[in-house]
Amino acid sequence: MNDAVAAVWTKLEATPRRTLTQLFSDGDRLKLLSDRLEWGEEVDRGEMLCDWSKTHLDAELLGLFEELAAAAGFDAKREELFAGAKINKTEDRAAEHTAQRGVGDEASVEEAQALHQRMKMLVDAIHVGALGPVKHLIHIGIGGSALGPALAVDALSRDLALVDVHVVSNIDGVALEAAFAACDPATTMIAIASKTFSTIETMTNAQSALKWLGDNGVSDPGGRVVALTANPDAAVEWGVDETRVLPFPETVGGRYSLWSSIGFPVAVSVGWDDFAEMLAGAAAVDRHFRDTDGAANLPLRAAFADQYYTQLRGCQTRAVFAYDERLGLFPDYLQQLEMESNGKSVTAEGEPVIRPTAPITWGGVGTDAQHAVFQLLHQGTHLIPVDFIASIAPGDDLDPEHHRILLTNCFAQGAALMAGQASDDPARSFAGDRPSATFLCDDLDAATLGALIAFHEHRTFANAVLMGINPFDQFGVELGKAIAKKIEAGGNEFDASTEALLAAAGL
Numbered sequence: 001m002n003d004a005v006a007a008v009w010t011k012l013e014a015t016p017r018r019t020l021t022q023l024f025s026d027g028d029r030l031k032l033l034s035d036r037l038e039w040g041e042e043v044d045r046g047e048m049l050c051d052w053s054k055t056h057l058d059a060e061l062l063g064l065f066e067e068l069a070a071a072a073g074f075d076a077k078r079e080e081l082f083a084g085a086k087i088n089k090t091e092d093r094a095a096e097h098t099a100q101r102g103v104g105d106e107a108s109v110e111e112a113q114a115l116h117q118r119m120k121m122l123v124d125a126i127h128v129g130a131l132g133p134v135k136h137l138i139h140i141g142i143g144g145s146a147l148g149p150a151l152a153v154d155a156l157s158r159d160l161a162l163v164d165v166h167v168v169s170n171i172d173g174v175a176l177e178a179a180f181a182a183c184d185p186a187t188t189m190i191a192i193a194s195k196t197f198s199t200i201e202t203m204t205n206a207q208s209a210l211k212w213l214g215d216n217g218v219s220d221p222g223g224r225v226v227a228l229t230a231n232p233d234a235a236v237e238w239g240v241d242e243t244r245v246l247p248f249p250e251t252v253g254g255r256y257s258l259w260s261s262i263g264f265p266v267a268v269s270v271g272w273d274d275f276a277e278m279l280a281g282a283a284a285v286d287r288h289f290r291d292t293d294g295a296a297n298l299p300l301r302a303a304f305a306d307q308y309y310t311q312l313r314g315c316q317t318r319a320v321f322a323y324d325e326r327l328g329l330f331p332d333y334l335q336q337l338e339m340e341s342n343g344k345s346v347t348a349e350g351e352p353v354i355r356p357t358a359p360i361t362w363g364g365v366g367t368d369a370q371h372a373v374f375q376l377l378h379q380g381t382h383l384i385p386v387d388f389i390a391s392i393a394p395g396d397d398l399d400p401e402h403h404r405i406l407l408t409n410c411f412a413q414g415a416a417l418m419a420g421q422a423s424d425d426p427a428r429s430f431a432g433d434r435p436s437a438t439f440l441c442d443d444l445d446a447a448t449l450g451a452l453i454a455f456h457e458h459r460t461f462a463n464a465v466l467m468g469i470n471p472f473d474q475f476g477v478e479l480g481k482a483i484a485k486k487i488e489a490g491g492n493e494f495d496a497s498t499e500a501l502l503a504a505a506g507l
């Protein structure tokens with residue numbers, strides 16, 4: 001940590017601790033902390049009201065966090081991100097997911113557009129039936145090659161899916177069998193999604209899916225396979241026809257890859273126009289993040305709140321509740337984005353960190369979660385900052401009563417967490433002063449989903465810059481994989497516990 005950053009932290013630590021109720025009596029908090037994020041001119045609809053007034057941020061803290069961002073070199077790092085500089089130093093590569101949305105280094109944007117064009121041709125060919133009848137797509141991938149597609153397909157294709165998509169990630173055959181049971185092999189395509197095209201779960205599932213097609217009367221199973229990868233040579237070597245390999249650049253990180261050919265099942269499910277809208281919504285947020293300075297930059301402001309709670313209030317988790325059934329997979333998606341990016345113990349310079357890094361991200365769907373885990377949020381001993389996400393327009397066509405109750409519950413929870421309630425009976429008293437932020441979209445359409453995801457990508461990046469860490473590598477997932485390989489290979493000695501488990505399972 002440089003001296004300038006340390007000096008700002010010293011000032012931040014000395015800031016007074018006012019309660020939320022006191023802060024509300026201090027001044028116009030909505031003016032200071034409630035803002036609209038717009039999707040820009042190209043996308044005609046779309047705004048998200050972002051309200052941090054129920055957090056402990058105030059004008060002094062915003063000012064100090066702006067100082068922190070300056071001391072951490074935020075502007076320069078952001079410029080490097082968008083310029084395609086090699087900011088992922090440990091892997092010696094750039095992080096160019098924004099170029100997939102049309103914002104970034106010119107050559108990278110052009111390359112992304114050309115690859116998208118190729119992907120669009122295949123998607124359109126499927127939709128017009130040029131590849132024979134395709135009613136089902138089994139998308140096989142894991143981690144970043146599955147979570148984004150699963151979220152987007154689930155969120156956007158509820159009304160009408162052009163093709164029925166099943167995302168399978170787990171090596172547990174139960175997952176793949178469930179997809180087989182739901183698909184007719186005669187009308188099923190398989191997408192193998194793997195940046196490296198070497199992940200054992202994905203390659204094993206892909207083999208089994210190919211076998212399933214062959215065993216069930218498909219004469220040319222290989223002809224039904226599409227590969228989505230940054231390693232096209234490996235896909236061709238595996239046996240995928242070159243014309244069905246949809247590549248994406250190495251500089252797009254796995255958990256940032258929904259916008260590349262990894263988004264193929266989204267386009268197949270909802271159509272190219274909606275996929276393009278999703279990119280456009282994300283691009284609008286890219287431009288906001290690139291062009292807005294200080295606390296007016298909303299992903300950066302979100303990171304200020306995150307840093308406040310993690311560093312100054314000792315919060316070890318943060319919770320996200322989508323009051324929208326269509327965003328049921330959003331917490332899962334966010335967990336990988338935030339925890340795999342920022343769950344680190346060393347700085348970007350390789351020094352041990354001296355402050356906590358990413359909190360544990362968790363969450364669920366409202367109102368379900370209210371009846372399950374909110375007890376702890378209201379009366380437990382942990383302080384947990386909460387994000388609420390909701391849409392003004394309903395996702396259903398039932399009696400508007402459903403959506404009214406959904407939204408009123410969402411807003412009531414934020415109010416209750418903040419206000420608390422005094423009672424003579426300790427078991428019935430609520431301390432209150434528990435923070436939340438609310439993100440209220442006009443409508444959960446494709447552009448909004450793109451914007452929402454891009455907002456969180458940039459929030460994650462901003463947090464990383466403020467903490468001085470590299471959010472784009474993930475070496476922490478490697479050790480377990482290496483040990484699994486050793487076990488597979490046999491003949492290795494492990495600790496007594498592991499040996500006993502292996503013996504008990506007959507392995």
Ligand SMILES: O=P(O)(O)OC[C@H]1O[C@H](O)[C@H](O)[C@@H](O)[C@@H]1O
Nearest residue numbers: 143144145194195196199254477
């Ligand atoms: O896309 P793949 O190369 O198959 O990788 C799939 C996933 O596995 C890895 O273990 C990483 O932790 C993830 O970031 C990645 O998204």
